[in-house]
Amino acid sequence: MERRKFLLGAGSTAIGASALVGSGAFSFVAAERDMSIDIVGDEDAFLGLEATSEYADGTSNGQLSINFDENAGVDGEGLNQNALSEFPNVFRITNQGSRLVRLMVRADEYLGPDLPEEISLPIEAEGTLTNGRLGGMEDLNWSGRGGTSTNDAPHLGPGEAINVSFRFELNDLSDPQTVYDDIEAIDALGITADEV
Amino acid sequence: MNRRTFLGTLGATAGSALIVGTGAAGFVGTERELSVEVTDDNDAFLGLRQLGSGTRSYEDGTPERVAFSVPGLLERIDDPDRGLGTRSIYEFVYDATESTTPGLLRITNQGSNEAVTYSEFETETNIDVSLFDVTDPDRIALRDQPAELSPGEAVDVGFRIETFGADLGAFDETLTIVGELTTT
Numbered sequence: 001m002e003r004r005k006f007l008l009g010a011g012s013t014a015i016g017a018s019a020l021v022g023s024g025a026f027s028f029v030a031a032e033r034d035m036s037i038d039i040v041g042d043e044d045a046f047l048g049l050e051a052t053s054e055y056a057d058g059t060s061n062g063q064l065s066i067n068f069d070e071n072a073g074v075d076g077e078g079l080n081q082n083a084l085s086e087f088p089n090v091f092r093i094t095n096q097g098s099r100l101v102r103l104m105v106r107a108d109e110y111l112g113p114d115l116p117e118e119i120s121l122p123i124e125a126e127g128t129l130t131n132g133r134l135g136g137m138e139d140l141n142w143s144g145r146g147g148t149s150t151n152d153a154p155h156l157g158p159g160e161a162i163n164v165s166f167r168f169e170l171n172d173l174s175d176p177q178t179v180y181d182d183i184e185a186i187d188a189l190g191i192t193a194d195e196v
Numbered sequence: 197m198n199r200r201t202f203l204g205t206l207g208a209t210a211g212s213a214l215i216v217g218t219g220a221a222g223f224v225g226t227e228r229e230l231s232v233e234v235t236d237d238n239d240a241f242l243g244l245r246q247l248g249s250g251t252r253s254y255e256d257g258t259p260e261r262v263a264f265s266v267p268g269l270l271e272r273i274d275d276p277d278r279g280l281g282t283r284s285i286y287e288f289v290y291d292a293t294e295s296t297t298p299g300l301l302r303i304t305n306q307g308s309n310e311a312v313t314y315s316e317f318e319t320e321t322n323i324d325v326s327l328f329d330v331t332d333p334d335r336i337a338l339r340d341q342p343a344e345l346s347p348g349e350a351v352d353v354g355f356r357i358e359t360f361g362a363d364l365g366a367f368d369e370t371l372t373i374v375g376e377l378t379t380t
Contacts, residue, residue, distance in 0.1 A: 026307045029242040029375040030316075035264040037323060037367045038272075038279035039359055045281030046267075062364050063282055096278060098250070098271075098292045195289055 047101075047193050048094035052163065056091040064091055068166070089163040093191065095156040101193035103154050103162065155196060236260040242313070242375035243304035247352060248291025253300040262301060264371065266357060268292045282359050289330050289354040298330040299352030303373065305345035310379040312342035313351065316372040322361035325371055327353040344378070 041062025042049035049064040051057050054073035058064045068087070070077040079085050095101055154162055236259040237244035244262045246253035251269035255262050267278045271292050280286055289298050305311045315327040315338055326337035330352050343351040 026241040026309075026311075026375065027377040029240075031237070031240075031242060031244065031373045031375075032370050033244075033262055033264065033373060035266075035325065035369045035371045037266050037325075037357065037369060039282055039323075039362055039364050039367070040277060040279030041364060042281050044277040045279060045284070046286065047281060047284070049281065061282065096275075099290060195287075 044096075046097040047191065048092075048096045048161075049191070050092045050094065051090075052092050053087065053090045055087055055166075066090060066166075086165065088165045090166055092161050092163050093156070093193075094161040095158055095193065097193075098158055099195050100155055100157050102196050103156055104192040104194075156193070234259060237262050239306070241307045242311075242373070243302070243306040243350070244373065245302040245304070247297060247299045247302055248293075250290075250292030252288060252291045252355075264300070264355070266355070280357060280359050282362060282364065284359050286357045286359070287328075287335060287354060288357070298354065300354055301327070301373075302350050302352050303343070303345070303375070304350040305347055305375065307375070307377075308347055309377050310347075311345050311375050311377050313345060313373065313375045314338040314342040316374060317369070318372075319367075319369055321363070321367050321369070322359075323367060323369065324356075324358040324360075325369065326356045327371075327373075328356060330354045342376075345375075 042058055042064045049058070051064060055068060056064060056066045057073070068079055093103060156162060237255065238260065246255050246262050250271070252266055253262060253264050254269060265272070266280060266288070268291065271278055288300060291300055303313045305313070317325040326339055328335040328337055329343055335354070335356070337356065338353065345351060
């Protein structure tokens, strides 16, 4: 190629390319950005979970576990059939985040890969707000179970906690053994805190 | 375009360039002017701007790039023990301490054509991170339903972090934010 022509061509290319870039016509951008994530035990998590009875412990990889079976820290190994059993203040949930949240404790909600999509059990979790509000009212007990309206759920502000109790109603069932098998099938509770 | 396909194409192109450089003519060396400016994330064609003052998202470095921290940098100072629980799904719509403006990151199409944006996240730690439009009541992940942005348009996004199967610990991860042209 003649040198003069070559330079002319190069100049055209440069201007053309520059103009193209300047027009902002990107076709694909993939920007990699750093992200630091700390995963901690339940007691220190944004949604703090703390064992407060022999029926709960937090030793399994920092995860709270609730045990109404032979793993409970008591002599008994399970629930009585055909009975109503209540366990007060089994564990505590603390809002250790920065915003007001609406709290739900459910046994029938899918939350992750370890739970079947539908579980329906006569299990009930209830709590008393220690320093919180319930729909703008204070010092009220809250009782929630699967399917309850989210409007009934307690609200926890930053630093506020709720003690969760359990009630198992196995006294009005024609076939308690079937229910017992279902309870064995529970391997997790879904605890949900939604920002409000 | 599928990202894997795109990267594959890039590799093939690079291979072609190599062939040209070692061409049969013995040696050909030509230079062309190429004007490239690497700018702050705020001013890039795919504009990235951190939102809120709680330092879960922030901008750092020269040129400035957005980065993310959960807990936020200030939260880590206030309580070094704080963090995410395991076997959980966390969604962050607001930065820490932020109460009025939702979103941790604003993605703006500062190019000249219609584009979509979404995120990608790959790790060996079982953590999963996705972005969602904070105005979407269903909070569908952008990687499943990319946000469509005309030139000048922006989407404010929050984070969903899933910790199922993840161990306790501190993890340094990389979040990829993609802008992809949809019209020419």
